[in-house]
Each structure stands twice: as structure tokens, then as C-alpha cells.
Amino acid sequence: MNIGKAINLEYGPPTRNAFGETLAILGRENQKLVVVDGDVGNSTRTQYFGEDFPERFFNVGIAESNMVSVAAGLAACGKDVVASSFAAFLLGNAYDQIRMGIAFPQANVKLVGSHSGISIGEDGPSQMGIEDIALATSLPHFTVLVPADAPSTEAATRALFSFDGPAYLRTGRPKTPIVYPNGVDFTVGKANQLRDGRHATIIACGLMVAAALEAAHYLSQDGIEVRVLDMHTIKPLDEEAVRLAARQTGGIVTAEEHLLHGGLGAAVATAVAQSQPVPMRFVGIHNRYAESGEPDYLLEKYGLMPQDIVQAVREVLAQRRDVGAQRNVGT
Amino acid sequence: MTTIEKKQLRHRASLAELEDTAWRLSREILEMTTRAKSGHPSSSLSAIDIMTALYFSGIMRYATEEPDWPERDRFILSKGHAAPALYAVLAEAGYFDPDLLSTLRESGSPLEGHPNMRALPGVEASTGSLGQGLSLGLGQALAARVDGLEYRVYVLIGDGESDEGQIWEAAMAAAKYQVDNLTAVLDYNEYQQTGPVNEVMPSLEPVGDKWESFGWDVREIDGHDMRQVLAALQEVPRVTDQPQIIIAHTMKGRGLSPFEKDAVNRKHGEPLTEAELETALAELDEQHATAVADRVEQPDLTPEDVHGEV
Numbered sequence: 001m002n003i004g005k006a007i008n009l010e011y012g013p014p015t016r017n018a019f020g021e022t023l024a025i026l027g028r029e030n031q032k033l034v035v036v037d038g039d040v041g042n043s044t045r046t047q048y049f050g051e052d053f054p055e056r057f058f059n060v061g062i063a064e065s066n067m068v069s070v071a072a073g074l075a076a077c078g079k080d081v082v083a084s085s086f087a088a089f090l091l092g093n094a095y096d097q098i099r100m101g102i103a104f105p106q107a108n109v110k111l112v113g114s115h116s117g118i119s120i121g122e123d124g125p126s127q128m129g130i131e132d133i134a135l136a137t138s139l140p141h142f143t144v145l146v147p148a149d150a151p152s153t154e155a156a157t158r159a160l161f162s163f164d165g166p167a168y169l170r171t172g173r174p175k176t177p178i179v180y181p182n183g184v185d186f187t188v189g190k191a192n193q194l195r196d197g198r199h200a201t202i203i204a205c206g207l208m209v210a211a212a213l214e215a216a217h218y219l220s221q222d223g224i225e226v227r228v229l230d231m232h233t234i235k236p237l238d239e240e241a242v243r244l245a246a247r248q249t250g251g252i253v254t255a256e257e258h259l260l261h262g263g264l265g266a267a268v269a270t271a272v273a274q275s276q277p278v279p280m281r282f283v284g285i286h287n288r289y290a291e292s293g294e295p296d297y298l299l300e301k302y303g304l305m306p307q308d309i310v311q312a313v314r315e316v317l318a319q320r321r322d323v324g325a326q327r328n329v330g331t
Numbered sequence: 332m333t334t335i336e337k338k339q340l341r342h343r344a345s346l347a348e349l350e351d352t353a354w355r356l357s358r359e360i361l362e363m364t365t366r367a368k369s370g371h372p373s374s375s376l377s378a379i380d381i382m383t384a385l386y387f388s389g390i391m392r393y394a395t396e397e398p399d400w401p402e403r404d405r406f407i408l409s410k411g412h413a414a415p416a417l418y419a420v421l422a423e424a425g426y427f428d429p430d431l432l433s434t435l436r437e438s439g440s441p442l443e444g445h446p447n448m449r450a451l452p453g454v455e456a457s458t459g460s461l462g463q464g465l466s467l468g469l470g471q472a473l474a475a476r477v478d479g480l481e482y483r484v485y486v487l488i489g490d491g492e493s494d495e496g497q498i499w500e501a502a503m504a505a506a507k508y509q510v511d512n513l514t515a516v517l518d519y520n521e522y523q524q525t526g527p528v529n530e531v532m533p534s535l536e537p538v539g540d541k542w543e544s545f546g547w548d549v550r551e552i553d554g555h556d557m558r559q560v561l562a563a564l565q566e567v568p569r570v571t572d573q574p575q576i577i578i579a580h581t582m583k584g585r586g587l588s589p590f591e592k593d594a595v596n597r598k599h600g601e602p603l604t605e606a607e608l609e610t611a612l613a614e615l616d617e618q619h620a621t622a623v624a625d626r627v628e629q630p631d632l633t634p635e636d637v638h639g640e641v
Binding site: 099 | 401447448449455456457458459460462463466467468469470471472473474475477478496497500501503504507508
């Protein structure tokens with residue numbers, strides 16, 4: 001992958017690794033922590049926990065529905081529970097079990113979906129979680145976290161246990177550019193501003209945060225200064241940060257490695273429409289499935305490159321000019 | 332003796348008392364569903380003898396004044412539509428005022444159409460979407476292992492519910508982990524929503540062989556013969572390194588004529604009319620009178636027979 005290289009972002013470990021390593025550390029600190037696996041622990045990296053704490057690690061086989069309900073049963077007995085699989089299979093296969101066993105009773109289960117987005121590449125669309133944010137945010141009582149890089153994933157993993165109740169954490173497969181080289185201040189529900197600007201705001205999550213920073217760099221070369229927000233918590237959304245972005249910069253572009261339906265963009269648009277309507281554009285996957293291929297090839301083909309964000313910002317600015325011109329004609 | 336041990340003694344009914352209780356609770360199931368004008372009385376009646384035995388023979392340890400007692404035994408009604416049976420049993424146990432039973436399914440009542448664990452004390456799992464209770468029970472049974480506690484988990488599943496693949500996912504995983512503190516009871520009442528089980532899903536059979544091949548301890552009983560129900564529930568804790576299933580052959584509607592007349596599904600999800608209720612209650616009373624008369628033939632089981640000396 002090349003995202004972020006043009007602005008000299010270092011590549012760190014995959015976010016799934018950061019999650020798995022942090023989980024193993026938490027296992028030492030928290031004796032109540034138990035982990036349920038659907039026989040993909042070596043992919044999701046819950047294996048690290050499993051190797052250290054076999055008596056608190058249950059691999060129930062390739063059976064996500066059962067895995068989720070077993071997790072709910074453990075939580076009903078006071079355990080802090082993590083259940084993990086690929087994002088696509090976890091949310092897709094076990095949606096009703098999540099609804100009944102976790103969301104409805106507000107169980108203290110933390111779901112972790114790896115292999116999110118299309119940057120998993122060659123394994124193809126059957127393995128790509130691109131609906132997971134929509135499914136997770138649709139559930140009442142759920143907190144939904146989509147960290148951008150390894151340091152913020154470590155923080156997000158710790159944050160999962162800072163509150164009681166259901167949560168979904170999204171991780172990815174490839175090595176990911178580091179946007180927090182100097183440490184991260186991670187508060188659930190609070191966006192991180194990584195760059196400021198007055199012409200527009202890019203609100204991104206996950207891998208697209210690095211792409212947003214690269215896009216901001218290109219725009220700056222043309223004299224366009226944008227604010228960049230890492231919206232690592234999709235739910236509950238930091239509506240105050242969104243409202244301020246709308247009011248202070250007058251235009252918003254969202255960017256996510258997810259379908260446009262029900263993702264970050266939809267959540268931000270809802271908040272914008274109810275507070276301070278401004279022109280918006282949405283970078284994400286448009287109502288289709290991807291294919292097997294090299295990550296860079298796919299990110300380019302499906303419109304998730306920094307240049308796509310640059311284009312979206314230009315469209316927002318153009319729309320604002322048009323609206324302004326119409327207003328002037330009217331007066 | 333601790334408060335909880337004293338509490339348990341309150342629930343050490345004899346065989347005769349258990350039959351009396353099941354009869355009274357059956358009446359309540361019929362009355363509350365007819366009053367609510369909806370619900371699943373026939374699916375509740377097939378399970379009521381088993382649930383009565385679990386809660387009132389002393390086999391299950393629980394403390395109504397401390398519903399979250401960590402060492403309590405757990406009961407999960409996986410076939411959540413039999414909620415009226417669960418509510419009747421929980422009220423009888425003392426989890427809440429029996430007067431609440433008359434509010435079944437009313438707006439604002441905690442006695443919802445299907446069990447909600449956040450609405451009512453004593454409800455160990457929110458159910459109503461079939462196939463999930465055994466997995467929930469497995470999770471609770473594994474938690475006992477992690478915590479070094481001795482409690483048992485009982486899960487009542489349905490025969491129609493056994494169409495759900497998740498039942499068999501849980502069956503495999505429970506056998507893998509050799510959870511001998513997990514007992515399933517199959518309420519084999521032979522009818523599901525659109526027809527007899529042997530037509531909708533004839534390949535459920537041979538069901539005992541299936542469970543055995545999945546690594547479970549299997550026994551079959553008449554689920555309306557309190558003596559057999561008790562015997563099975565006493566035997567399962569002696570099984571080691573294996574989960575157990577009791578296949579309980581039951582009647583959807585407990586053999587009462589208003590249900591028996593429906594050859595399709597034994598009035599699935601249909602309460603009785605006032606007239607049918609009158610007939611059904613009269614038949615229930617007659618069933619019970621016969622059972623009482625038969626008691627002279629067979630000596631009663633005392634609590635000591637069930638549990639050994641206190």
C-alpha cells in the first residue's frame with residue numbers, strides 16, 4: 001500500500017496485531033477477561049491471548065452464531081468478554097445473536113471484527129467486511145470504534161473496557177500508516193483533530209485517516225487549507241465536533257473504507273442536517289462489492305485514494321461557490 | 332445453615348406436591364393467556380411439568396431474595412414463546428407477586444410476550460429468537476468453570492427449535508469442552524408452527540442418536556410423568572465430562588381436548604376462547620383428580636428420596 005507515503009508516514013503493524021497484543025497485556029491485568037474465538041484466532045490475533053491464558057480462551061469452532069451467544073452467556077455471569085472473527089462473518093453471520101444476546105440485554109461483550117474494508121486485497125469480496133459499521137451502528141446500546149492505526153488501536157482496545165456494555169471494534173489486515181507517531185489521546189466519543197484549516201473539513205476513520213492527511217497536503221499546495229478529524233468513534237458520534245466543523249469551515253467530506261450506506265458519512269450527514277447544513281461529499285464504496293486484487297489497485301478502482309478525497313473537497317468548494325453566487329443573484 | 336440453604340428447603344416439594352403445583356400452574360397458564368387474548372398456551376403446557384420439577388423439587392438451587400446470587404443454578408427457556416410457563420413458575424417461586432400474572436402481555440407489564448432478562452428478576456436470558464438458548468447456557472456453564480463455581484445450567488429447548496443450526500453448533504462445542512454442568516431438556520411435543528414435526532422436519536429423528544453421536548449423555552422420558560422427570564433430573568448430575576440431554580416426550584396442550592382438536596399445530600400461538608377455557612380447566616381438574624387417586628397405588632417420593640438425608 002502507498003497511502004501516506006507521499007507525506008512520509010511510517011508504516012506500523014496491522015491494527016489487528018495492535019489489538020491482539022494489547023488484549024494479551026489486558027489478560028494479565030484483568031482476571032475477568034475471557035475471549036471466545038471462531039477458529040480464526042491466528043488471523044484476528046486473539047491467539048496471543050489464547051496462548052497466554054488457555055483457561056480463559058474458548059475456540060468454539062467455525063460457528064459465529066454460537067460464538068456470540070456463548071460470549072453473551074459468559075457476560076451474563078460477570079465476565080469481561082471479547083468475541084472476535086472477521087468483520088464480515090461476525091456481523092453478518094451472527095447479527096441476530098448479537099441483537100438478542102448482546103444489544104437487547106446490554107451485555108458486556110466487546111466484538112472485534114478484523115479484515116475490514118477492501119484493503120485485505122487478494123482474498124476477495126467474500127472476506128471483506130464493508131457492511132459491518134452499518135450493522136453495528138444499527139444496534140441500540142452499541143459503541144462502535146474504528147481506529148486509524150496501531151497506536152490508536154492499542155488505545156481503543158483499552159478503551160473497550162473503560163465502560164460497561166456492548167461495543168464493536170473494527171480492525172484491518174494490512175500494515176497501516178501511523179498517524180499518531182507521538183502517542184494518542186483516545187477518548188471514546190471524542191474526535192481527534194489532526195490538522196486545522198478554514199476552507200473545509202475532512203472527517204475520516206480507519207485507514208482513510210492517513211488518506212485524508214495526504215489529501216490535505218495536496219490541497220494545501222493549492223492554497224486550500226482543510227481541517228482533518230479522526231472520527232474513531234462512529235457511535236456515539238462526536239456531534240459537537242461535526243457541528244463546529246460545519247460552522248467554522250462551511251463544508252464537509254467524509255472518508256471511510258465501507259459502503260456509503262449506513263457508515264460514517266451517513267452518521268455525519270445526519271448530524272450536519274440537524275445542526276448546520278453545509279455542502280457535503282462522501283468518499284466510500286458506492287453500492288457495490290469489490291473484487292480480488294492488490295490493495296492499491298482496489299483502493300484506486302473503488303475510489304478510496306487521497307486523490308478521491310481531494311476531488312471531493314473541490315466539489316464541496318465548488319458547490320459552496322455556486323450557492324454563494326445564486327444568493328448574490330437573488331439579492 | 333446459611334440463609335440460602337434454608338431458602339432451598341422451601342423448595343423441596345414431594346412428588347405429590349409437585350403434581351399439585353404443576354396442575355395449579357397449568358390452570359394459570361390457560362387463564363392468563365385467555366385473558367391476554369394472545370400467547371402460546373399449548374407450548375407452555377408441554378413444558379410445565381419439567382419446569383415445576385426443576386424449580387420446586389429442590390434440584391435447582393436459587394434464592395429469590397438474591398436473584399443474582401453467583402452460585403445459583405440457572406434455567407434458560409430457549410423456546411421463549413413458552414414464557415407463560417416461566418412466569419407462572421417464577422411467581423410461584425417468589426420472584427414477584429403472582430398478581431402480576433394477570434398483566435401478561437399488557438402495555439407496561441414486565442411480563443412481555445417473550446422473556447426479557449432486564450424486565451423481570453429470575454429470567455436468566457432474553458429469548459424468543461429460537462436456537463440461541465443452548466449457546467447462552469454453554470457460556471454460563473463455562474463461566475462456572477472459569478470461576479471455579481459448582482452451579483449447573485439447565486436449558487429447555489423445543490423440537491421445532493431443533494431445526495436451528497445453532498443448536499447443533501452448541502451441541503458440538505459443549506461436548507468439546509465436556510461441560511458436565513450443562514443439562515438440556517428437549518420438550519418433544521411433536522408440533523411446530525405450521526405442522527407436525529415429523530412432516531415439517533422428519534429428519535429430526537433419530538433425535539436421540541443425533542445427540543449421542545454429538546457426544547452427549549442421552550435419556551428419554553415421559554415429560555408429563557413427574558416420577559420419570561424427577562428421576563432423570565436426579566441422575567444427570569452424576570454424569571461426568573459430558574453434557575446431558577433429557578428427551579422429554581410431551582403433549583402440546585398437555586392432552587386437553589381444545590388443543591387436541593387442532594390436528595395441524597395444536598393451536599400454536601393461540602389462546603383458548605372463554606368456552607374452550609372452561610372445558611380445558613374441567614379436564615385439567617379431572618386429570619389431576621385421577622393422579623391424586625392413583626397415588627395410593629404408588630408410594631410417594633419424599634424429599635429424602637430425591638436428595639438423600641438433609
